Amino acid sequence: MNKSDLLEELELCNECKMCFEVCPVYKATHREVFSPASRLSTAKKILSGEAVTAQMIESIYNCCKCQLCESICPQGISITSIIHEARVALAEKGIGPTEKHNRVIEGIQRLGNSVNGDPSKRLEWLPEEFVQRESETLFFVGCLPSYLVQEVARSSYLLLKRLGFNFMILQDEGCCGVYFYDSGRTDLAREKFEENAERFRKLGIKRVVVACAGCYRCFKRYYPQLLGHVDFETVHIVELLPSLLKEKEMQPKRNNLKVIYQDPCRLGRMEGLYQQPRELLELCGVKIREMPQNKEKALCCGAGAGIRSVYPHLSLELASRLLDHVDLEHLVSSCPFCTFNLRYALKKMGREKTIKIDYITQIVLDSLY
Ligand code: SF4
Ligand code: SF4
Numbered sequence: 010m011n012k013s014d015l016l017e018e019l020e021l022c023n024e025c026k027m028c029f030e031v032c033p034v035y036k037a038t039h040r041e042v043f044s045p046a047s048r049l050s051t052a053k054k055i056l057s058g059e060a061v062t063a064q065m066i067e068s069i070y071n072c073c074k075c076q077l078c079e080s081i082c083p084q085g086i087s088i089t090s091i092i093h094e095a096r097v098a099l100a101e102k103g104i105g106p107t108e109k110h111n112r113v114i115e116g117i118q119r120l121g122n123s124v125n126g127d128p129s130k131r132l133e134w135l136p137e138e139f140v141q142r143e144s145e146t147l148f149f150v151g152c153l154p155s156y157l158v159q160e161v162a163r164s165s166y167l168l169l170k171r172l173g174f175n176f177m178i179l180q181d182e183g184c185c186g187v188y189f190y191d192s193g194r195t196d197l198a199r200e201k202f203e204e205n206a207e208r209f210r211k212l213g214i215k216r217v218v219v220a221c222a223g224c225y226r227c228f229k230r231y232y233p234q235l236l237g238h239v240d241f242e243t244v245h246i247v248e249l250l251p252s253l254l255k256e257k258e259m260q261p262k263r264n265n266l267k268v269i270y271q272d273p274c275r276l277g278r279m280e281g282l283y284q285q286p287r288e289l290l291e292l293c294g295v296k297i298r299e300m301p302q303n304k305e306k307a308l309c310c311g312a313g314a315g316i317r318s319v320y321p322h323l324s325l326e327l328a329s330r331l332l333d334h335v336d337l338e339h340l341v342s343s344c345p346f347c348t349f350n351l352r353y354a355l356k357k358m359g360r361e362k363t364i365k366i367d368y369i370t371q372i373v374l375d376s377l378y
Contacts, residue, residue: 012056015091019053021084022046028078028088033309034071037326042068045078045088052095061104069095070107071323073316074191075274075309096193106192109319113188114197121183126156132180134159136167144177147214147241149228151221152184153345161345164370165220165246171377172253176218187227190235191314199235206232210240218244220370222275222344223313229280245276247286247343247369254292254373261376263294268372269337270297271351272307273344286343286369293376295341301334308334310342312350328354335364343369 010018028045029035035044042051042064051065074089082088099105106114117123122131132139134155148169154162169176186201209217219225228243254261270290276282283304290297302308311317311327328350342348348368355361 010087010090010094012094015094016053016056018086019049019091021086022049023084025083027081027083031077031081031306033075033077033311033327033330034073034323037323037330043071045072045082048072048092048095049086049088052091055095055098061099061102066099066105066107069099070105070110071316071320072314073274073309073311073324073327074314076278077274077306077309080278080305093191093193096191097195098193100193100195106194106315107319110192110315113315113318114192114194117184117186117188118197121181122152122156123184123188124152124156126152128181131155131182134162134166135178136163139178139180141180142177143213144175145213145215146174146176146218147209147212147216148176148178148218149185149224150178150182151219151224151345153349154220155182158345158349158368160371161220161348161368164368164374168250168370168374168377169218169246171374172250172257172259174249174253177212185221185224185227187223187231188315190227190231195235198231202232202235206236206239206241214241216244217241218246218249220246220345220368222273223346226275226279245280245282245285245343247276247282247289250370250373251285251288251292254289259377261293261373262378264372264376265294265296266339266372267296267298267337268339268341268367269300269335270303271300271310271331271340271342271347272304273342273347274307274309275313276343277307278305282343286341289369289373290341293373295372295376298337310344310347310350311354312346317346317350324350325354325357329358332358332360332364338364340364340366341369341372342366 189198311324317324
């Protein structure tokens with residue numbers, strides 16, 4: 010959407026305030042300025058070139074881009090896209106993103122990952138010696154799984170191998186660039202996307218398999234959006250595994266687990282991947298209990314779109330509010346960032362022993378042994 014289309018769409022808001030009822034940030038802060046509708050008027054001011062205040066910057070950047078507001082807005086306004094364009098406008102004016110964003114951005118440029126990881130330890134998770142394989146399919150591990158939730162990387166890798174799936178990994182994988190994009194630094198995002206897309210093209214990569222919901226959204230939507238076209242398709246591992254298990258006639262042992270499945274915003278509400286992770290768990294004999302708010306109404310874990318690094322208290326509050334709705338001692342997610350943030354919140358709440366949080370491939374792998 011171009012700027013005039015955005016400004017036109019902004020006018021559709023009739024201030025019905027229905028979005029107030031669902032926005033997790035508004036509900037956590039009780040500040041109208043952080044409601045979706047107020048963010049829209051802030052975006053309008055920014056896009057129209059009005060003077061920008063510190064509070065306006067905060068209201069544009071403390072949105073976790075969960076899209077819950079869009080699921081309820083009767084006017085069908087693309088609220089998160091408009092907020093995103095306001096971030097881009099702030100970055101173009103040189104008054105966004107914030108200092109904290111800039112520290113993460115500098116870290117990605119220096120180290121090649123968004124979590125301050127030592128590049129020489131990028132493959133520490135790998136359960137065997139690295140061998141450079143050739144394949145048209147790349148398993149893109151992601152920054153969080155490579156460093157902070159390594160069992161995501163390990164279990165996904167072992168599972169794909171166990172199922173005889175032909176894939177390669179990269180020794181110096183780097184970052185997908187979603188943090189650049191989400192912070193409004195389109196210039197840096199485009200540069201990173203071009204670099205990765207060119208690298209994949211040279212390696213003959215036709216398919217990129219990811220474990221992270223953020224990488225998924227980035228490769229699948231933001232790469233084509235900024236580059237116009239990419240030569241690879243993007244597949245989340247939960248899309249791949251059900252058919253792979255059936256094709257290989259694998260019979261996971263019935264593990265009689267009962268879990269709550271958490272729908273990550275970027276896989277569920279944004280991409281409609283509701284059935285695949287549920288089918289995968291059911292193939293392993295897992296009984297699923299649904300969250301009171303699930304699928305398109307699922308709550309956000311509070312980690313994405315730069316919130317965790319820039320507004321950590323808010324992020325923690327959103328994660329805690331989600332956990333308050335978990336009435337079972339086992340939760341499973343298909344996103345490493347949700348897994349990480351929810352575990353962190355549990356620890357901060359002193360409740361780490363009350364709920365076990367697993368990434369989905371760990372459950373599947375365990376059921377194959
Ligand atoms: S995307 Fe989520 S956090 Fe942002 S305004 Fe909408 S509901 Fe609120
Ligand atoms: S739900 Fe939509 S129309 Fe209603 S106040 Fe929110 S943004 Fe405006």
